[in-house]
Amino acid sequence: MARWQSGSRERLAASALRLFASQGFESTTVAEIAADAGLTERTFFRYYADKPEVLFAGQDEFEGLFLDGVEESTSTQPMELMASALDHAAAFFADERRAWSRSRQVVVTGNVALQERELHKMSGLASSLTSAFAERDIDPNIAALAAEATVSVFRRSFAAWIAAGESRPFADIQRGVLSQLQALLAPS
Amino acid sequence: MARWQSGSRERLAASALRLFASQGFESTTVAEIAADAGLTERTFFRYYADKPEVLFAGQDEFEGLFLDGVEESTSTQPMELMASALDHAAAFFADERRAWSRSRQVVVTGNVALQERELHKMSGLASSLTSAFAERDIDPNIAALAAEATVSVFRRSFAAWIAAGESRPFADIQRGVLSQLQALLAPS
Known part of the structure; x- marks a missing residue:
């Protein structure tokens, strides 16, 4: 889970949760999460092994x-x-x-x-x-x-x-x- | 679960459990279970919706x-x-x-x-x-x-x-x- 600083990890987590809430967990892609956070997919995968991991880290x-x-x-x-x-x-x-x-x-x-x-x-x-x-x-x-x-x-x-x-x-x-x-x- | 009479349902359950135990749950097919019980696949599906159902009925x-x-x-x-x-x-x-x-x-x-x-x-x-x-x-x-x-x-x-x-x-x-x-x- 996020650690409440404003690092990449936390921005990704916040974007993911916002997107999951607004358009559904299944419908949200890692690409969309990364874009929403102003980061690349590659960066996403440096912090999280997969999409559910955002919720279970x-x-x-x-x-x-x-x-x-x-x-x-x-x-x-x-x-x-x-x-x-x-x-x-x-x-x-x-x-x-x-x-x-x-x-x-x-x-x-x-x-x-x-x-x-x-x-x-x-x-x-x-x-x-x-x-x-x-x-x-x-x-x-x-x-x-x-x-x-x-x-x-x-x-x-x-x-x-x-x-x-x-x-x-x-x-x-x-x-x-x-x-x-x-x-x-x-x-x- | 089986009801301890010797009907088709119970024979299928006993065969399934014996096969799951000896060769693994994944490796066992419905066809094998039915054959082991001396019954047809069609009969199996009259009693159980699918293979796991034998264990959760x-x-x-x-x-x-x-x-x-x-x-x-x-x-x-x-x-x-x-x-x-x-x-x-x-x-x-x-x-x-x-x-x-x-x-x-x-x-x-x-x-x-x-x-x-x-x-x-x-x-x-x-x-x-x-x-x-x-x-x-x-x-x-x-x-x-x-x-x-x-x-x-x-x-x-x-x-x-x-x-x-x-x-x-x-x-x-x-x-x-x-x-x-x-x-x-x-x-x-």
């Missing part, structure tokens, strides 16, 4: 933040590791990114192949978190449940963060959603 | 069981609705199905397109459950969290149920996994 960094959160906690309690992973990941979703994320979501939701890739990305995140939790001597089944719960809290928080009119910071929303999940599952 | 019934579970509970508590949905769905996974499910899982895990379809199936289930919970006047965010937790408990239970040497009934495993998730998220 930054995935390693995104996943890395969750894993850093696990890494930097000394706890062996799944709940504390989950909370640490979520708190670290929130850094990816600065307020300056919110407008981009809103537009990106509209494009992804409108295209089945992009939806599948998004599902795949979340599934990959759950697998990575399962491994990270299991390395803390957490039972593999519990690790997988904790990883899926982490991804679920993240996804619900993301949906809330990009909702129209929402202005709370990502981290605050996420702590609220984690509490909601805890309350929901509290034994009666 | 029964999906409506599967999803319907979860939704019946919500329907048949009079509760407005998300936890009780979740438990009811899970208990109903367990009926789909009778012990006679375990061997089929184990073989099917090996085939699905070995093919990226089938994995994506499986993810998509689970995502569709989560959406349906979100709607069903929301119809009980549960807040939409809570409904979505509850739906994703339900799917997560189901998926972990399924993984345990098909593990080598596991012989406990599906419903028992699932109640255990739901309790594990509750314990995991219990506020400290």
Whole structure:
């Protein structure tokens, strides 16, 4: 994803998203994106392997933040590791990114192949978190449940963060959603 | 999925799974499946729209069981609705199905397109459950969290149920996994 400076990479990302939104993801060519950004196709491919990559770049960094959160906690309690992973990941979703994320979501939701890739990305995140939790001597089944719960809290928080009119910071929303999940599952 | 009688449908499913396992999903043709079952291709297509359908047939019934579970509970508590949905769905996974499910899982895990379809199936289930919970006047965010937790408990239970040497009934495993998730998220 764009890094909010005005380099070629960011101009390409902004042009791509504008074109995807106005004329559709499928109908937009790399040539049009490059032209809109005042750059060449060759430059486009220096930054992005293909057209969908504009929407999915930054995935390693995104996943890395969750894993850093696990890494930097000394706890062996799944709940504390989950909370640490979520708190670290929130850094990816600065307020300056919110407008981009809103537009990106509209494009992804409108295209089945992009939806599948998004599902795949979340599934990959759950697998990575399962491994990270299991390395803390957490039972593999519990690790997988904790990883899926982490991804679920993240996804619900993301949906809330990009909702129209929402202005709370990502981290605050996420702590609220984690509490909601805890309350929901509290034994009666 | 097969219904464990010895009709054409079941013979086709058994032949397909055997061939997928021995020579790979991609390398197996519908003609080979039909021949192995002693039937014609025409008969195959009377039961299944295409080759992957052998592995994904029964999906409506599967999803319907979860939704019946919500329907048949009079509760407005998300936890009780979740438990009811899970208990109903367990009926789909009778012990006679375990061997089929184990073989099917090996085939699905070995093919990226089938994995994506499986993810998509689970995502569709989560959406349906979100709607069903929301119809009980549960807040939409809570409904979505509850739906994703339900799917997560189901998926972990399924993984345990098909593990080598596991012989406990599906419903028992699932109640255990739901309790594990509750314990995991219990506020400290």
